[in-house]
Amino acid sequence: MLLINCPWCGPRDESEFGYGGEADIARPANPDALTDEEWADYLFMRKNPRGLHREQWVHEHGCRRWFVLERDTVTYEITDAT
Amino acid sequence: MTRQKYSIFSLLRNAVSRNENWQQAWRSPAPRKKYDALIVGGGGHGLATAYYLAKEHGMRNVAVLEKGWIGGGNTGRNTTIVRSNYLWTEAALLYEKSLKLWEGLSRDLNYNVMFSQRGVYNLGHSLQDMRDIERRVGANRLDGIDAEVVTPEQIKAAIPMINTSPRVRYPILGASLQRRGGVARHDAVAWGFARAADALGVDIIQQCEVTGIYRDHGRVTGVETRRGRIEADRVGVVVAGHASVLAGMAGLRLPLESHPLQAYVSEPLKPVLDTVVMSGAVHGYISQSDKGELVIGAGIDAYNGYGQRGSFHTIEHAMQAIIELFPAFSRVRMLRQWGGIVDVSPDACPIIGKTPVQGLYFNCGWGTGGFKATPGSGWAFAHTIARDEPHDLNAPFSLERFTTGALIDEHGAAAVAH
Numbered sequence: 001m002l003l004i005n006c007p008w009c010g011p012r013d014e015s016e017f018g019y020g021g022e023a024d025i026a027r028p029a030n031p032d033a034l035t036d037e038e039w040a041d042y043l044f045m046r047k048n049p050r051g052l053h054r055e056q057w058v059h060e061h062g063c064r065r066w067f068v069l070e071r072d073t074v075t076y077e078i079t080d081a082t
Numbered sequence: 083m084t085r086q087k088y089s090i091f092s093l094l095r096n097a098v099s100r101n102e103n104w105q106q107a108w109r110s111p112a113p114r115k116k117y118d119a120l121i122v123g124g125g126g127h128g129l130a131t132a133y134y135l136a137k138e139h140g141m142r143n144v145a146v147l148e149k150g151w152i153g154g155g156n157t158g159r160n161t162t163i164v165r166s167n168y169l170w171t172e173a174a175l176l177y178e179k180s181l182k183l184w185e186g187l188s189r190d191l192n193y194n195v196m197f198s199q200r201g202v203y204n205l206g207h208s209l210q211d212m213r214d215i216e217r218r219v220g221a222n223r224l225d226g227i228d229a230e231v232v233t234p235e236q237i238k239a240a241i242p243m244i245n246t247s248p249r250v251r252y253p254i255l256g257a258s259l260q261r262r263g264g265v266a267r268h269d270a271v272a273w274g275f276a277r278a279a280d281a282l283g284v285d286i287i288q289q290c291e292v293t294g295i296y297r298d299h300g301r302v303t304g305v306e307t308r309r310g311r312i313e314a315d316r317v318g319v320v321v322a323g324h325a326s327v328l329a330g331m332a333g334l335r336l337p338l339e340s341h342p343l344q345a346y347v348s349e350p351l352k353p354v355l356d357t358v359v360m361s362g363a364v365h366g367y368i369s370q371s372d373k374g375e376l377v378i379g380a381g382i383d384a385y386n387g388y389g390q391r392g393s394f395h396t397i398e399h400a401m402q403a404i405i406e407l408f409p410a411f412s413r414v415r416m417l418r419q420w421g422g423i424v425d426v427s428p429d430a431c432p433i434i435g436k437t438p439v440q441g442l443y444f445n446c447g448w449g450t451g452g453f454k455a456t457p458g459s460g461w462a463f464a465h466t467i468a469r470d471e472p473h474d475l476n477a478p479f480s481l482e483r484f485t486t487g488a489l490i491d492e493h494g495a496a497a498v499a500h
Contacts, residue, residue, distance in 0.1 A: 001393040002385070015395045019384035021339065040485040044337035044428050048326035050388045073340070074388045 005081045006059045007067050020056030022046050023068045050074060085281040088192050107273060108280035113287050116313040117145045119467055120305060122292050122328060123321040124148025125157040127445060127452065129275035130460020131318055131467070136282035138461070139468035144284045147307060149291040153272025156322045156452065159422035161345050161367060161379040163358055164454040165202040165263030167229050169218045172478040172490050173431055174225045179475055180458025181262060187457055193274030195266050196372065200357045202263030203237065205407070207252040207363040215258045232259045243354055243408050252364050252406055265358060265369050271456055295331040295442065302332070302441040318443045318467045323388060323423025325446035332439050336446065337428050337484050341382040342392035342421040343450055346400065348414045350374035359407065366403030376414060378404055382424060382450060391421045424449050429489040434463055434476040443467050444481065
């Protein structure tokens with residue numbers, strides 16, 4: 001189990017958290033102007049890296065706030081929380 | 083080369099000679115400079131692809147490139163369940179093609195893959211579960227797939243160890259049953275396809291990780307490997323959890339996320355469960371291997387991961403599900419646990435087809451349920467590579483569906499513990 005350092009509550013067990021996938025995906029400001037390819041890229045395409053991954057977590061059973069972790073997807077080591 | 087045929091006579095002959103004269107099942111050749119087609123990934127799907135390329139399409143100048151050893155990835159890390167009771171016609175027909183191939187596979191490969199059609203039960207625990215089951219069974223029958231709805235009494239009669247008490251949190255209200263479903267021996271599937279493909283001239287090259295994909299004017303020209311550059315006009319990539327990594331080498335993005343999926347094997351028991359039981363609501367599935375071990379699987383770990391291991395609370399969740407269904411198993415000890423890396427797609431359906439790079443084909447996104455599709459996946463992928471166009475069976479599973487919106491929404495609809 002991961003030990004996740006919630007920026008507001010401190011280190012807690014992974015089972016208190018929900019996972020929100022890849023971080024930094026911004027909803028396009030004007031969806032009507034997008035091509036189908038651009039819309040598909042926003043909706044479905046993911047970096048899915050082997051290595052460092054910036055990802056969203058929510059402290060579901062705690063402060064219920066979202067934050068971003070940087071975690072290695074091979075060693076599972078958490079390198080940064082903001 | 084002529085391949086020794088396995089039979090009762092070869093068993094006896096080799097027994098007499100103290101089993102010292104068995105031929106190697108496949109060669110380990112050094113890679114050639116150039117092939118007509120390369121298959122990246124020596125799991126069941128990749129080996130099946132190479133086999134059907136050689137057998138059905140006459141392409142024998144083919145190599146399978148495997149990073150580690152064949153069958154050492156997800157092929158050897160799954161719970162070996164085979165079934166075809168999917169809701170949507172596109173998915174059902176693809177998995178049914180695979181099931182039909184399974185039914186003749188041992189004979190076709192001259193290798194016992196121990197395919198055992200012991201039936202698969204998908205349990206329902208609520209009225210809505212039962213409505214979904216009725217709907218799926220109806221859809222399966224319309225697609226020509228065997229399926230039936232069974233009552234708790236029938237379930238109890240077939241599986242005496244299961245708890246059908248109505249006074250539990252998730253009472254069993256019924257199930258769908260696919261009698262032609264079952265399990266197969268995962269290692270034998272990889273070995274059988276490897277041996278049969280090798281006999282047709284396919285080079286199986288292990289310890290040969292692909293590190294780059296060469297392209298020229300939008301066409302694939304070959305790959306860079308740990309054992310040097312290998313040229314080919316056609317490259318089929320079927321690497322499960324690492325599909326996104328390989329796609330990145332060709333400048334492509336895929337709609338996939340790789341997650342650890344854990345599975346568990348118990349200490350061996352006397353025969354206690356002669357079928358396969360799955361439950362989406364309590365989220366677990368279980369069968370008993372021929373060695374007597376209970377083989378248990380459940381859900382993926384929530385986070386992206388390539389580490390072939392997951393978190394402990396996921397194990398706990400899987401065990402809770404099994405104990406809910408089979409209270410008597412609460413004192414069974416687990417022997418082994420492992421994780422495979424599964425490439426999960428947004429609609430829980432695979433991607434089998436062409437890419438924007440000419441001559442580069444991807445077969446990925448099987449997520450948590452790829453083992454059952456091994457022969458059918460290879461069969462369809464071989465067709466796609468040989469003809470440079472998908473077969474009708476895998477045409478709906480193109481990468482373009484994420485652009486056109488024609489998703490095949492099997493998530494939660496397929497009676498599976500996704």
